[in-house]
Amino acid sequence: MSDIHWPVIVILLPLAGGVACFLWPRRSVLLGLLTALGVVACVAGLGWQVVEQGAQRYAVGGWGAPLGIDLYADGLSLLMLTVTAVVGLGISVYSSGYFERARYGQDRARHFWPVWMFLWTALNALFLSADIFNLYVTLELLGLAAVVLVALAGGADAVSGAMRYLLVSLLGSLFYLLGVALLYHSFGSVDIAILAERVEPSPAVWAAMGLMIAGLLLKTALFPLHFWLPSAHASAPAPVSALLSALVVKASFYILLRLWLEIFPFANAALAQLLGLLGAAAVFWGGFQALRQTRLKMLIAYSTVAQLGYLFLAFPLASITGWTGALYMLLSHAAAKTAMFMAAGNTLYFGGHDRIADLDRAVQRMPLTMTAFALAGISIMGLPPSGGFIAKWLLLEAAIRSGQWWWGGVLILGGLLSAAWVFKVVGYAFTRSEAPHEARAVPATMEWTALLMAVLAILLGLFAPWLLALLEIGSPFNRENAG
Amino acid sequence: MSPAFLYALVGVGLFTLGLYALIVHAHLLRKILAINVMASGVFLVLVALAARTQGAAPDPVPHAMVITGIVVAVSATALALALMLRVRAETGRAELAEEPLE
Amino acid sequence: MNWDAALPLLVLASSLLPGLVIFFLTEERVATRTTLNLAGAVLKLMLVGVMIWGVFHGAHYETRLPLLPGLDLLLRADSLSMLFVVLSSILWLVTTVYAVGYLEGSPNRSRFFGFFSLCVTATVGVALAGNLITFVLFYELLTLATYPLIVHRGTDEARRAGRTYLVYTIAGGTLLLVGTVWLYTLSGTLEFTARGFLSGLDATHHWSLVVIFVLLVAGLGVKAALIPLHGWLPQAMVAPAPVSALLHAVAVVKAGAFGIVRVVYDVYGMQFSASLGVTLPLAIVAAATIIYGSMRALFQDDLKRRLAFSTVSQVAYIVLGIAIAGPIAAVGGLVHLVHQGVMKITLFFCAGNLAETLGIHKVSEMNGVGRRMPWTMTAFTVGVFGMIGVPPLAGFISKWYLGLGALDVGQGWVIFILAGSSLLNAAYFLPILYAAWFKAPAGTWPAERSFGRRETAWALLAPPLVTAFLTLALGLLASAPFGLLQWARFITRLEYAP
Amino acid sequence: MNTVLSALLLILAPLLPLLLAFPALRSRLPRPCHIALLPALILLTVPPGVSIDLPWLLLGTGLGIDDGAGRLLLAMSVLIWALAASLLHTAKGQPADDRLTTCFLLTLAGNLGAILATDLVGFFTFSVLMGYGFYALLVAGGDEGARRAARVYLVFLILADLALFEALLIAAATAKDLGFESVRQAMAQSASPGLYLSMVLAGFALKAGVWPLHVWLLPAFRSSRPAVALLLGAVPVAIALLGLVRWLPLGEVSLPALGLVIQAMGVAAMLYAILAGAKRASLTRLPAYAAIFITGLFTTVLGMGLSDPEVWNRQGNLACFLIVSLGFGVAILVAANGWLQARCQYSALPEKQADDSSPWFERWSVAVTRWAAQMGTDTLPRLRAAWLANVDRCLRRIRIWQRTLDGSERFLQRWAYAVTLFLLLGIVVVFVGALSWI
Amino acid sequence: MTERGKKQLPFRLLLVALLFVLTAGLGYAVLTLPSQAPGLSNPVVANLEASGVSNPVTAVLLNFRAYDTLLELGVLLLALFGVWSLAAVPECRESPPGPVLDGLSRLLVPWLILVAGYLLWAGAHAPGGAFQAGSVLAAAGVLLLLTGWRLDTRFSGLPLRMSLVAGLGVFVVVAVVLILMGGRLLEYPPSFAGALILLIEAAATLSIGMTLAALFLGARPEAGP
Incomplete structure (x- = not known):
């Protein structure tokens, strides 16, 4: 079992699944679900392999690093793959209910599955890639797939949002690609490990760093570059919003993290402080904007802006605790945000609107959905016992230990802000609304998936030691630059 | 300095020109074209610098990268154009809605 | 996992599992729900009984699950936690019976009882927490579990009250969290230890420790409703009566007070906190709260609000007892933890009975109600006298030890606080009794419901009578072997014995 | 016995x-x-x-x-x-x-x-x-x-x-x-x-x-x-x-x-x-x-x-x-x-309508404490009971604040400004990165 | 300059200044690159023998970095998914092609197909290859489409889709087979390398040509199961 090429399989399987969904659209739901299950199983296999044998390097085509492309699976990749697998499975199940109904129609389902499978491929390939040009290709695959999925909702909002998203995505990728060009021409390789060995500061490297970081920040929607995110995330179909917020933006963050830790270790403290500052601004800005929103999905989208800000707080902290905190934040946010968007999707499905003030006793009428929302909210607020709490704890600890307590203050205030908007929603879900509304039954799969994802976000708070141990495998944080 | 650097500089120029157009033009077609110009600039940098070692055969790897990049760019452009048509069909204008969506 | 390690988990599960099952029951399945509730409550009581027996005989019940590297989720039964566990499990049983009667026929009962059970689970978790992070965890869980209960009615008023509650408690929880993390970075452990685990720290950290103490106590003080952090409590009165009862007597307020006890005893250690000079300010805040709460209670016409301010005042007794920094006062504070619970829950039950049976919500509507509902008002009277501290009721014992303890360590001023508080208690409670027993009824009640020959439903009447009886028994039998007082002495001996 | x-x-x-x-x-x-x-x-x-x-x-x-x-x-x-x-x-x-x-x-x-x-x-x-x-x-x-x-x-x-x-x-x-x-x-x-x-x-x-x-x-x-x-x-x-x-x-x-x-x-x-x-x-x-x-x-x-x-x-x-x-x-x-x-001859009438005015000690104590509480409220306006809850309300009510927030968000959402900002950020990243290394 | 443009003048000046800084910075960065850098040409040349082709670019594309190419075919296919998923756009006005277009297409299409075939074949040792060939094939398709030709509805279902995914499909199948045979992902046995690359390229050429043409058409063919 240990010599199975798991890294390859987790990439090829969803790709093949996507092709199959495309070829036999009538059976795309079944094919998609089967593929999803298969991918989860394969990621488990890969995980087992990594845990047993340590970090894996896989030379595609047998050529090895400078000439060929390497795949690399360490704890960090594995963690991201696992999140993707779990959230992906949830989204698959949810979508099988969501797209089947009259409101979206068979047609949309037919288009959803192949694209979603390709997106999954892109994510898996991205998390496994050890080659910055290959990362560019996966990034493009990811971006285009995401855009297509956003546009799937139809309507002016969604299409405009998708258009804007596409332009942003391409712009970011081009910046990244130019950076890749400069790095390649400086050091004659695109392999991360080799670059890490050879890299030494020069104007070209700074330029590459600026280009790549800026491009990735744009794709990660760090404040003030979040302008494209709310419209895209809020107007997409609910499962798509979920995977955009949970996974897609995280992918570019992942690349940023890899580059930051391995290729640009000389990136100095001032830059880290700048990123932290922007992260803090994002936390507040996203939080306030979320509080101001009157529509549920818009609110959740802005909260994503805020949550992404937390991830950047780890940069100035620059300690293992800080990094693991940020990654845990990423993890729990993925689960929680998925649940939240699913819950919003259910509300929309149920009442035909997502106006917060007219939630109209959603607690009674859709108890599972509102439970999911509330549980996810707990994790997002960072209240115990949830993944968000563990993340907050680690970040807070890192902040205090490094003597930069103000970043802890950001965390705290951000948590309060998110509590404010979470409970704004929950509060209205208890009260009665005067507005007339239609109501139609939400399929049980959709409600339960949302709930399970939310429960997962909570359970993440109880399994931290194992997951953190996973991160230790081949940890890129243990280098001396990580402090 | 070999002529390769000159081409690379032209590539940089194309990149920034494309960026300028991307920012200031409202029409989506222009934006899409601007992206393409930017992409061409990047490709030019990649290819030109591959041949900067005088007297030696150009490095083939950037060429392969550029081919890959071109295909990606073509795909993206196709998608963008289709999307642009949808935007015009839905909103009546081939421009981005500048106000946030409500 | 062996029995000793499983027992704390079982105690938690005995309310958690019924709660979770209840969430999924339909509204109509009243019998199943009630059975589940009561079975859970009785089972918990039995398990707690076993646990007490064990703890008394030196057994160590400890459940340890890793939560973070170097930090465990630790549930442990020690003598202090047993005090709180017993209180909550007994009162849970009583309150469940009451709530079944109170909410009969009202909507959303499954949700209500589900959260109710969660609330108790969180409370027991708070009690059994063996380190600060576990405490924080359950403390926040408690906040979350009580919110749906407060907004249960679904009115705009309820939503606003819920919001206020959250603004306070979440802000408080945050302070607590910051303090905890900070403490962890200094000490590297968070496990509750008799006499604290901080005294060995370097003297350069002492200022940090003082700040952390303030953070922790402020965070806990929100729930314990110390001034000026008490604003949420009177507003939370929009909740149904069983919730108020639970909030005031068992769960929320007590969790805060209990937390302060934990922080002072098992984190800082009594001697060490006294040497840091933080206990006197705490005592002063508690004293101010006692007086302020009583004064505010005087003006409330709404019965439940009056009771709420009374809670503000009474809970501060516990804090006062701890902050006086003497073994005898500590006994007073600790027993008051239980006494206040039993007495206040009686009062809230009675207030709920009045509201449910006659539609009475205001003190001014209570004229002559003693004739219409003599049993309820008898229980209420016992509760009131307990609150005032009249012997031989439970409140007297608390005050006795508080006063004695204060004298013991030469803090005579506390006696005057106690006297003033008793006076004010009498001033805002006795008029109620006077009106209820001796004034003539107005003729019709605001919204009367008939229960045949009985004054009200059995399920409504029995709980206050039981707790009233407990109030009496806790006072009368205070010195009995295996009594509460012995237990409290047992606890303080750990903290104070040479 | x-x-x-x-x-x-x-x-x-x-x-x-x-x-x-x-x-x-x-x-x-x-x-x-x-x-x-x-x-x-x-x-x-x-x-x-x-x-x-x-x-x-x-x-x-x-x-x-x-x-x-x-x-x-x-x-x-x-x-x-x-x-x-x-x-x-x-x-x-x-x-x-x-x-x-x-x-x-x-x-x-x-x-x-x-x-x-x-x-x-x-x-x-x-x-x-x-x-x-x-x-x-x-x-x-x-x-x-x-x-x-x-x-x-x-x-x-x-x-x-x-x-x-x-x-x-x-x-x-x-x-x-x-x-x-x-x-x-x-x-x-x-x-x-x-x-x-x-x-x-x-x-x-x-x-x-x-x-x-x-x-x-x-x-x-x-x-x-x-x-x-x-x-x-x-x-x-x-x-x-x-x-x-x-x-x-x-x-x-x-x-x-x-x-x-x-x-x-x-x-x-x-x-x-x-x-x-x-x-x-x-x-x-x-x-x-x-x-x-x-x-x-x-x-x-x-x-x-x-x-x-x-x-x-x-x-x-x-x-x-x-x-x-x-x-x-x-x-x-x-x-x-x-x-x-x-x-x-005893003529006490327990059923007689009693006056509803409060007993004197109640009135007296109410007056005194009301005065005291008023003093407290006047001297410590910031520490009033609901001060924390007001924070939340303040955030909602201040219109200028809202308008600034919304306006800035609209500004940030405009394509041209946003991308320019992006450009600026890229340059700043390089600048900050290069400068402190030098 | 429009009214709006005038109002935005300060903004544009700032933009230009920023872009100037960017250009200058990037230009400077490019110029400081070492003037002699063989890059990876040496390892490429050294391994050319084992790659199965003699054109280094093709070797990189389909052997050394074939994985990129695999994903890139995925991107292309994805773009098609995307275009098709954007529900049908109103068809352009159908007008009968003029005589010039008609004649030109009759003349050019066979030639274009031939050229595509040549490019595909030549790719192994000279500039050329699947993408170039595919593009030429696509040009032929576009010409046909412009003249009003449409795929027969009998083929617009599964057969069309099959041919669209053929490139990617063959690639994946080859990869899987190679893995099953005990190699790594896309590790061609040197003796088969040339043949395998040709096989993949042939399928890819077909798919690329059809996909590009389909992208040009925009709308999804309505018929077919």
Whole structure:
């Protein structure tokens, strides 16, 4: 079992699944679900392999690093793959209910599955890639797939949002690609490990760093570059919003993290402080904007802006605790945000609107959905016992230990802000609304998936030691630059 | 300095020109074209610098990268154009809605 | 996992599992729900009984699950936690019976009882927490579990009250969290230890420790409703009566007070906190709260609000007892933890009975109600006298030890606080009794419901009578072997014995 | 056997009335009030000197009967209570009132318990029970005048209990246990018994209605039912005086100055009773003045005892006789009074519409505390109750803030600005990165 | 300049300044690159023998970095998914092709197909290859489409989709087979390398040509199961 090429399989399987969904659209739901299950199983296999044998390097085509492309699976990749697998499975199940109904129609389902499978491929390939040009290709695959999925909702909002998203995505990728060009021409390789060995500061490297970081920040929607995110995330179909917020933006963050830790270790403290500052601004800005929103999905989208800000707080902290905190934040946010968007999707499905003030006793009428929302909210607020709490704890600890307590203050205030908007929603879900509304039954799969994802976000708070141990495998944080 | 650097500089120029157009033009077609110009600039940098070692055969790897990049760019452009048509069909204008969506 | 390690988990599960099952029951399945509730409550009581027996005989019940590297989720039964566990499990049983009667026929009962059970689970978790992070965890869980209960009615008023509650408690929880993390970075452990685990720290950290103490106590003080952090409590009165009862007597307020006890005893250690000079300010805040709460209670016409301010005042007794920094006062504070619970829950039950049976919500509507509902008002009277501290009721014992303890360590001023508080208690409670027993009824009640020959439903009447009886028994039998007082002495001996 | 029996009797004496006080029990028994007295009556026949320890009760207490004062008082109490019980429901047109009976029995339990108590805590507990019970008896069994008297009595009672509670604390902090004897000795040896003494004196003086704190006694006598009036002397006053005897370290200390003051007060009280009684001589008032007079007499004796322990040791029993005579005297006077007034002139109307205005002490305390709270609110506006909750509201309400937020967000969402910002950020990243490396 | 443009003048000046900084910075960065850098040409040349082709670019594309190419085919296919998922856009006005277009297409299409075939074949040792060939094929398709030709509805279902995914499909199948045979992902046995690359390229050429043409058409063919 240990010599199975798991890294390859987790990439090829969803790709093949996507092709199959495309070829036999009538059976795309079944094919998609089967593929999803298969991918989860394969990621488990890969995980087992990594845990047993340590970090894996896989030379595609047998050529090895400078000439060929390497795949690399360490704890960090594995963690991201696992999140993707779990959230992906949830989204698959949810979508099988969501797209089947009259409101979206068979047609949309037919288009959803192949694209979603390709997106999954892109994510898996991205998390496994050890080659910055290959990362560019996966990034493009990811971006285009995401855009297509956003546009799937139809309507002016969604299409405009998708258009804007596409332009942003391409712009970011081009910046990244130019950076890749400069790095390649400086050091004659695109392999991360080799670059890490050879890299030494020069104007070209700074330029590459600026280009790549800026491009990735744009794709990660760090404040003030979040302008494209709310419209895209809020107007997409609910499962798509979920995977955009949970996974897609995280992918570019992942690349940023890899580059930051391995290729640009000389990136100095001032830059880290700048990123932290922007992260803090994002936390507040996203939080306030979320509080101001009157529509549920818009609110959740802005909260994503805020949550992404937390991830950047780890940069100035620059300690293992800080990094693991940020990654845990990423993890729990993925689960929680998925649940939240699913819950919003259910509300929309149920009442035909997502106006917060007219939630109209959603607690009674859709108890599972509102439970999911509330549980996810707990994790997002960072209240115990949830993944968000563990993340907050680690970040807070890192902040205090490094003597930069103000970043802890950001965390705290951000948590309060998110509590404010979470409970704004929950509060209205208890009260009665005067507005007339239609109501139609939400399929049980959709409600339960949302709930399970939310429960997962909570359970993440109880399994931290194992997951953190996973991160230790081949940890890129243990280098001396990580402090 | 070999002529390769000159081409690379032209590539940089194309990149920034494309960026300028991307920012200031409202029409989506222009934006899409601007992206393409930017992409061409990047490709030019990649290819030109591959041949900067005088007297030696150009490095083939950037060429392969550029081919890959071109295909990606073509795909993206196709998608963008289709999307642009949808935007015009839905909103009546081939421009981005500048106000946030409500 | 062996029995000793499983027992704390079982105690938690005995309310958690019924709660979770209840969430999924339909509204109509009243019998199943009630059975589940009561079975859970009785089972918990039995398990707690076993646990007490064990703890008394030196057994160590400890459940340890890793939560973070170097930090465990630790549930442990020690003598202090047993005090709180017993209180909550007994009162849970009583309150469940009451709530079944109170909410009969009202909507959303499954949700209500589900959260109710969660609330108790969180409370027991708070009690059994063996380190600060576990405490924080359950403390926040408690906040979350009580919110749906407060907004249960679904009115705009309820939503606003819920919001206020959250603004306070979440802000408080945050302070607590910051303090905890900070403490962890200094000490590297968070496990509750008799006499604290901080005294060995370097003297350069002492200022940090003082700040952390303030953070922790402020965070806990929100729930314990110390001034000026008490604003949420009177507003939370929009909740149904069983919730108020639970909030005031068992769960929320007590969790805060209990937390302060934990922080002072098992984190800082009594001697060490006294040497840091933080206990006197705490005592002063508690004293101010006692007086302020009583004064505010005087003006409330709404019965439940009056009771709420009374809670503000009474809970501060516990804090006062701890902050006086003497073994005898500590006994007073600790027993008051239980006494206040039993007495206040009686009062809230009675207030709920009045509201449910006659539609009475205001003190001014209570004229002559003693004739219409003599049993309820008898229980209420016992509760009131307990609150005032009249012997031989439970409140007297608390005050006795508080006063004695204060004298013991030469803090005579506390006696005057106690006297003033008793006076004010009498001033805002006795008029109620006077009106209820001796004034003539107005003729019709605001919204009367008939229960045949009985004054009200059995399920409504029995709980206050039981707790009233407990109030009496806790006072009368205070010195009995295996009594509460012995237990409290047992606890303080750990903290104070040479 | 005998000890078991007497112990049982000791416990039953206060317990039976307590149990019978529950309405549900009473309805099954024909003459509950008299039955309640039965254990106490039998107790009178038991050989003297029995006592039991009840360490598990309250803070550890005991019950006992000494052959001196205790026995005498118990006898008196049984007699007077039996009389009162017979009169309780005899007023014409008065339906048997459950509340009245309950109050009656509670008071009885308190009274008997206080007499039998062997330590401070027990005494205190029972006397408090008796006090509140008697207050309720006054209110329930009297007209408006009696109620007014009852309110005053209640305030005195609360203040007295506070004072006694403090005294109790001091005693507990000084003595090793709270038996009367050991407290007496401990207080005598205490370096500073002043606070204790003054608290005890003040407390019981408030309870007993010692001149000049007698204001409630007169209306109470005038307007309560005969049964209640009968008890006035034997219950609140007598027990308070008994308390003085039991609590003060009499016969152990010599405090001439204090004793003199108290003697003077006693003499003044007697003078007042004689003068005022003579001036407004009427049968209805006579018991009240008699009570004041005897109390004054008692006070005088007490003062003498305090100033010279020898006097007390020799003549201390006098005080007990005084108490007994007070009880009997007042009872006889009341009974005679009632007899003479043809028994049924009593016109209290429990059903009469009572005024709804708050009792004076409530109004007074409300005024004071309202003023205090207002002061607090004025001086500490930022620390008002809901200040934290307002933060949230402020964020919603400040329109400028909102507009800025929305406007800036719209600005950030414009394509051109956003991308320019992006460009700027890229440049800044390079700049910051390069600069600090250099 | 429009009114709006004038209002935005300061903004544009700022933009230009920023872009100037960017250009200057990037230009400077490019110029500081070492003037001699063989990059990866040496390892490419050294391994050319084993790659199965003699054109280094093709070797990189389809052997050394074939994984990129695999994903890139995925991107292309994805773009098609995307275009098809954007529900049908109103068809352009159908007008009969003029005589010039008609004639030109009749003349050019066979030639274009031929050229595509040549490019595909030549790719192994000279500039050329699947993408170039595919583009030429697409040009032929576009010409046909412009003249109003549409795929027969019998083929617009599964067969069309099959041919669209053929490139990617063959690639994946080859990869899987190679793995099953005990190699790594896309590790061609040197003896088969040339043939395999040709196979993949042939399928890819077909798919690329059809996909590009389909992208040009925009709308999804309506018929077919």
